[in-house]
Amino acid sequence: MNQKPDYEKELRKAGVRITRPRRIIIDILTSTEDHPDAMKIFHRAIEIDDSISLSTVYRTMNLLEEMGAIHRHAFNGGPSRFEQARGEHHDHLIDIDTGAVIEFQSGKIEKLQEEIARSLGYDIVHHRLELYGRKTDRSS
Amino acid sequence: MNQKPDYEKELRKAGVRITRPRRIIIDILTSTEDHPDAMKIFHRAIEIDDSISLSTVYRTMNLLEEMGAIHRHAFNGGPSRFEQARGEHHDHLIDIDTGAVIEFQSGKIEKLQEEIARSLGYDIVHHRLELYGRKTDRSS
DNA sequence: GCGTCAGTTGCAAAGATTCTCAACTGGAAT
DNA sequence: ATTCCAGTTGAGAATCTTTGCAACTGACGC
Structure with a gap:
């Protein structure tokens, strides 16, 4: 129901590597309907691979944001929340x-x-x- | 050369108090040409009144931003920088x-x-x- | 498949920002 | 001028985010 753009191709085109942590984080983002914050993404990620670090979540969020693949929102001082920029x-x-x-x-x-x-x-x-x-x- | 809007009047109209820390912080913002971050504003403020806390600087930034009196910018992960919304x-x-x-x-x-x-x-x-x-x- | 190397990661530490709460203070009413 | 109280403050703890660095690992060429 939710189109999943081929981020891997886009990432490769942008000259960045497709690593295991990135694949997992991208999967989480493309398969959720809500706007999770970094900590929430981190928790979902370590259920799949408990070696992933919170730093990597943050780094990947910044990377994807710069690529325009996700959007960041900040409500009244709370932590940033992210959303897939689908379609x-x-x-x-x-x-x-x-x-x-x-x-x-x-x-x-x-x-x-x-x-x-x-x-x-x-x-x-x-x-x-x-x-x-x-x-x-x-x-x- | 740089018009200084009457923030005090605006603040009062918005139902917030004109306190000494706020007056000092607003003075700093209206009399600078650059885009200082919270720490820079804090340092300039404590030269005038060394009892001002960093918390108050952050709180005042949020207050003024909500009022539309200043703008916030964030460059590549660095701390937020502020600018007077003049004119x-x-x-x-x-x-x-x-x-x-x-x-x-x-x-x-x-x-x-x-x-x-x-x-x-x-x-x-x-x-x-x-x-x-x-x-x-x-x-x- | 194997080696190579720049890009990436995890961890710990630093940096940035918000929050909690008791003490304080504008400013409105008197 | 005095009282009063909701809004504000300072200090430090808590939370959120980035960074430094040594170890690791994709992707490319052989």
């Missing part, structure tokens, strides 16, 4: 009151970003757009 | 290779964001748009 790129609207994450996408915005970067002499490698909002109040 | 709102293009921060603004993008949030039933409180890019390669 189309999307951005996030975070509910300030509940921490809920709503995904959306806008080709128009993406296009504008490209234009802006180009005019400044840059190529966009990745980007982060987060809207922090509150449910429109219709009562009171 | 017009602007977004950031971060040079992946050097960590340089280029500011820009786009009314079009802002407007699109509003539209998207409204269509999802939200009012935007604040937002973060960061483009991570690399200088367009004209040689090679």
